[in-house]
Amino acid sequence: MNDMRPLERIVDTDTVKISARNVQVHYGETHAIKDVDVDLEANTVTAFIGPSGCGKSSFLRCLNRMNDTIDICRVQGDILLDGEDIYDKRVDPVQLRAKVGMVFQKPNPFPKSIYDNIAYGPRIHGLARNKSELDEIVEKSLRRGAIWDEVKDRLDAPGTGLSGGQQQRLCIARAVATEPEVLLMDEPCSALDPIATAQVEELIDELRQNFSVVIVTHSMQQAARVSQKTAFFHLGHLVEHGETGEIFTNPRDPRTESYITGRIG
C-alpha cells in the first residue's frame, strides 16, 4: 500500500480490525520489516504472500506479539487493534493473544487428550463456569474446526495420535475455543496433503463469518482460493495490498506481477 491516501483510511476505520502504521521489525542487526502500513478488515480473509524470508511471517507474529518471546526482536511503529495500540505498556500480551489467536505452520497439538487440547484455552481464561459449559465449548469449537464428527467418540484419545490434517484442524479448533476476534495462520497447510488442505481451506472460509482471518501462504492458488484481500511482501516491504482478484489479475506493481507469474520468488 502507499501512503498517499491517509484520509481515506481513517474514514473506514469502523470495518478495520487491525491497522498497522510504519511498522519496523529488527532481529538483532537484521532489518526484517520496513515501513509496513496495512489495514486488515473484519470478517475478511487476508492472505500474505511473498517469497521466503520476505517478512510475512514476522509481520504476522507482530500482530499478537508472539515476537516478544524472541529476545533479539525489536518492533517499532503502531499496530492498532480496534483502535487500541497493542504495543502500549498497559496492554497485557497474554490477554492480547487470547483475542488474536494463532495457528502454526506445523500442527502442534499438546501431548494431551483431544478434549484437553480444546479445553486448554477456555480453562486458562476461565471461560467456562462448570463442566457442562466447558463440554459445550469443546463441542462447539470442534464443530467449528470441522473435526467433531471424526473425534466425537474418542475425546479422551491423545491429540497427537490424529493424522496430520486432523491435527491441524484440532489446532484451529483449539485456537477458536478462546473466542478470538482475529485468527492468524502461519502457513497452516504447508505440512498437509492436498485433501487435508482442501478441508482446512473450506474451514477457513467458514471461519470468516465470525473472525478476521490472516493467513500466510506460499501457495498463490491457496491465496486466490481462500482470501478476499491479499498483501504481497517482498524483501521486508509491503509491496501491494488490495482485493485478491485485483492483485492476481491486475497487479499495479511490477514486482507483484513478476512474483505471481513466477518470474521471481
Add this chain to the structure above:
Amino acid sequence: MPVLWIVLVVLGLGLIGYFAGRMRALGTAGGDTRRLHSLPSYYGWHALMLTVVPSLLVLAAWLLVAPNWIENTVSATLPEATIAESGSRGLAMAEVRRAAGALDRAVKQGTMDEATVATLHSGVADLADVTARLKETGAIITSDITVSVLRAAQEYRLMAKASGAYMTFAVLLLAAAGLVLALKRTNKDFRARNVVESGIRVILILASTIAILTTIGIVLSMLFETGNFFERYPWQKFFFGTKWAPDFRGDSELGMLPLLWGTLYISVVALLVAVPIGLFAAIYLSEYAGPKLRAVAKPMIEILAGIPTIVYGLFALMTVGPMVRDWIAQPLGLGNSTNSVMTAGLVMGVMLIPFVSSLSDDIINAVPQSMRDGSFGLGATQSETVKQVVLPAALPGIVGAVLLAASRAIGETMIVVMGAGAAAAQFADGPGAVINPFEAMTTVTVKIVSQLTGDTDFASPETLVAFALGLTLFVITLGLNVLALFIVRKYREQYE
C-alpha cells in the same frame, strides 16, 4: 613369561600384522590402491584383529579358569587330617597358597634352590627350620608348616608353572596362526572391509555381554550368600523382625525393618529437598534464564555433583547437624542429638539437587518450541505454559531423573553415617521415636559396612546378613527402575 609380556608380544605381532597385511594387499594390486577391494588400512586391521583378538581372549579365559582348576586339583589331594587341623578346606588351601608364595620368594631371593624345594616334603628337612627360613623371606606364615602342606604347596607351584608355560605357548601360537592365516587370505580381491566390519560387531557384542554377565554374576554371588544366611537364620525374623541387635557372640536379632525404615525415611526427606529445588532450578534455567546466566549457572550447580560424599558428610557433621539441633530440635523439644534423620536427609538432598536439575533441564529443553508457541498463542502465561504443557511433555524424563536420584539416596552411606549416626531405629521405643525426624537412625548400607568390617568369618549369620541386606537393596532399586520404566512407557506424551 609374565602376562604383561605376553600381551605386549601379541600386540607387537598384531602391529607387524597390520603393516604386513597392508603391504601384501598393496603388493598383489601392484601398488595401485584403486584395484584393491578395500582401502589398504582395512587389510592391515584385518590382520591385526585376527592376530590379537582370539589370542587375547584365550589369555583372558585361561587366566580366569586355570587358578580355579589348579586349586580344585590341589585341594583334592589334601589329606583329611590337614583340613581338620586348619578348620576348613578353604582355610587349609589359604595356607597352601601362602606356603607356595613363600617358596616362590625363597627361590627368587636365592635362599633356596629348586632342588632343595623339591625335597623339602620328603621328610628329611627340619620343619621348624623351613618355617623360619620361609618367614625370613618376608612371607606371612602363621603356624609351623606341615609336610602335607609343603607337599601340596610344591604341587601347587609346579602346576601353576606348567599352566603358565602352556598358556604362553598356546597364546603365542594362536597369535602367530592368526597372523599367518590373515596374511594368507590377503590378496587384492579379499573383502577386508566386510570382514573388519563384522569383526567390529563381534567386539561390540563382547563388550555388552561382559557388562550383562557381570550384573548376573553380582546377583548370583549375592543369591548364593543370601541362601547361606537363610540356612542359619529364619527368613521370617529377617524380613519382619523389628529389632536390629547383632551380637557376634551369637544370639543376634537381625530384623531388617528398622534399617529399611531408616533407609526409606532418610531417602524420602532427601527427595523432598532435592526434587522441588532441583526441578524449580531446572525450570528457571531452561525457561526463564537468559543464555548468559544459564552458561554460568548450570555448571555451578553441577559442581555440587562433583563433591565427594565424605565432604558432604563433614558438612552434615560439623555444620548442619548442630544447626538442626540448636535451632529446631531443642527449641521444639524433639531431641538433642546432632545426628538425625533431618540432618542426613537435608544434606543428601543438597547432594541430589544436581542429579534432578541437570537431567530435568536437558529434558525440558528437548520439549519442542512449537509446544510453547502453541500455548503462548492461546494466551497462556509462562508459568501456565510450563505447568500445563512443558512439564507434562517432559514428565517421563523427569520421573527418570527423580528415580535416579532415589536410587542414589537409597545407596548412600557416608552422609548417613556422619549425619544420622549408626544406631538402628528403635521400634521398641514406640512409634514416636521412630517417626521423629530428629532422632538418630541408620540405613541398610551403613549396617552392611559395619557387619563386614573388622575380623569377620563368613560363616556366622551376623556377617552373612550383609548379603541378604544387599540383595534386598538391589531388589528395591531394581523395582524402582522397573517402576520408572513402566511410568515412562505409560505416560509418555509423545509430541512428534
